[in-house]
Each structure stands twice: as C-alpha cells, then as structure tokens.
Amino acid sequence: MAEPLIRLAQVSKVYGRGAAAMQALRGVDLTIEPGEFVAVMGPSGSGKSTCMNIIGCLDTPTSGSFHFQGVDVGGLSRNQRALLRRHYLGFVFQGFNLLNRTSAQENVELPLIYRGTPAGERHRLSREALQAVGLEGWEHHTQGELSGGQQQRVAIARAIVTRPSVLLADEPTGNLDTARSHEIMELLSRFNRELGITIVMVTHEAEIAAFARRTIQFVDGLVDDDRQSGAPVGEHD
Numbered sequence: 001m002a003e004p005l006i007r008l009a010q011v012s013k014v015y016g017r018g019a020a021a022m023q024a025l026r027g028v029d030l031t032i033e034p035g036e037f038v039a040v041m042g043p044s045g046s047g048k049s050t051c052m053n054i055i056g057c058l059d060t061p062t063s064g065s066f067h068f069q070g071v072d073v074g075g076l077s078r079n080q081r082a083l084l085r086r087h088y089l090g091f092v093f094q095g096f097n098l099l100n101r102t103s104a105q106e107n108v109e110l111p112l113i114y115r116g117t118p119a120g121e122r123h124r125l126s127r128e129a130l131q132a133v134g135l136e137g138w139e140h141h142t143q144g145e146l147s148g149g150q151q152q153r154v155a156i157a158r159a160i161v162t163r164p165s166v167l168l169a170d171e172p173t174g175n176l177d178t179a180r181s182h183e184i185m186e187l188l189s190r191f192n193r194e195l196g197i198t199i200v201m202v203t204h205e206a207e208i209a210a211f212a213r214r215t216i217q218f219v220d221g222l223v224d225d226d227r228q229s230g231a232p233v234g235e236h237d
Contacts, residue, residue, distance in 0.1 A: 011064035042218030090159030149180035
C-alpha cells in the first residue's frame with residue numbers, strides 16, 4: 001500500500017524542563033491522505049496548533065515520528081526541512097502576514113524568490129495566482145489599499161503560487177466577517193477540489209469546519225475524535 005501523505009506515530013511534544021515542563025502532545029497517531037480537506041479543532045491548549053507546527057516543519061517532536069510522503073522528517077537537517085517547506089507546503093495565517101508598502105504581486109512572488117524562480121516566470125505565476133483568487137487588476141495595490149478579505153486572498157495566492165502538496169491554514173477566517181469568511185472558505189474548497197491541494201486547517205468555528213470533509217478534535221494533547229463528514233458546505237455534485 002502507498003504511504004499516506006502525512007503520518008504521525010506516537011508523537012509527543014514537551015516544552016520546558018522539570019517542574020516547568022508542559023506536555024503539549026501526548027502520543028498522537030494521525031494519517032492524512034493526498035487530496036483530503038481536514039479541519040483540526042479543539043480548545044485552547046489542546047495541542048492542535050502544536051500538531052500543525054510539526055506538520056508544517058516549524059517544530060519537531062520530542063518523541064515519536066513524523067513522515068511526509070514516506071520520508072522520516074526527523075532524520076532531515078534544518079536546511080532539508082526548510083527545503084521541504086519551500087517546495088511542498090503553503091501557509092495561510094489568521095493575520096495575513098503581508099509586507100507593508102509592498103504590492104499584492106510582490107507579496108505573492110516571495111515564495112518564488114526563495115525558490116530562485118526567474119523574474120519573468122515569477123511575474124507570470126504571481127499574476128495567475130492573483131487571478132485565481134479573484135484579484136485580477138489589483139496586482140499593484142498595497143496592503144493599506146486592500147480590505148481584510150482582499151488581504152487574505154493575497155495571502156492565499158502567495159500560498160498556492162508554488163502549487164504546494166499541502167496548504168496549512170491557521171484560523172484563516174479569524175479576522176474576517178461572516179460574508180468574507182464564506183468567500184475565503186469557498187476559495188479554499190475550490191483549490192482542494194480542482195487542484196487537488198491537501199488542506200489542513202485549524203479552526204474553532206464549527207461553521208468553518210463544515211467546509212472540510214474530515215474533522216479531527218484535539219483534547220489534552222490527544223486526538224479525541226476523528227470523523228468524516230458529508231459533502232462540504234457549498235459543494236454540489
């Protein structure tokens with residue numbers, strides 16, 4: 001059988017030492033297959049963000065193993081993990097994380113610059129990504145000239161411009177109103193459906209989690225519930 005895209009086996013994470021030690025994860029077993037759309041939920045301190053950071057190669061387990069496409073990430077050097085992030089992962093954060101006084105297109109080009117993509121191809125790919133998120137004609141607008149929903153669309157364009165295998169979204173609608181939140185979620189659903197990008201999304205809102213096909217609930221550093229849902233909100237066959 002083919003390896004899952006993501007596999008965590010007995011992953012634990014401890015911060016601090018001695019009396020100050022805090023166990024964020026307590027032996028998590030988790031697999032995610034290519035093309036899934038997974039919502040990760042749980043109360044504050046449940047371990048969901050720590051798990052996301054490990055999947056995103058932003059943190060490492062204290063014990064246990066994390067495999068990505070069959071490769072033991074624990075055996076990679078820091079530079080190799082950086083390359084994995086650069087070539088296989090895209091990130092969308094609650095706070096947008098755009099550069100001030102920098103145009104939408106220049107923000108989207110950043111991951112391509114890190115890859116060493118030639119300027120002409122960078123410009124083409126960034127314009128295509130902005131068009132894909134409905135921002136054609138907004139390429140030269142800066143952060144201060146964009147609404148919150150538009151800023152998040154730029155952040156999504158930046159995350160997908162490299163066509164990552166996995167898009168990691170941490171509260172992607174946390175700073176948006178209901179209407180804009182649904183627009184963003186419809187966008188993510190479309191990229192999952194049409195481009196086959198695997199999406200792992202942290203959210204505390206059941207209404208947002210309903211867009212996913214699978215919901216994983218964390219409690220006290222462990223997976224407490226893991227269930228498939230029906231067709232995501234807004235999807236019609």
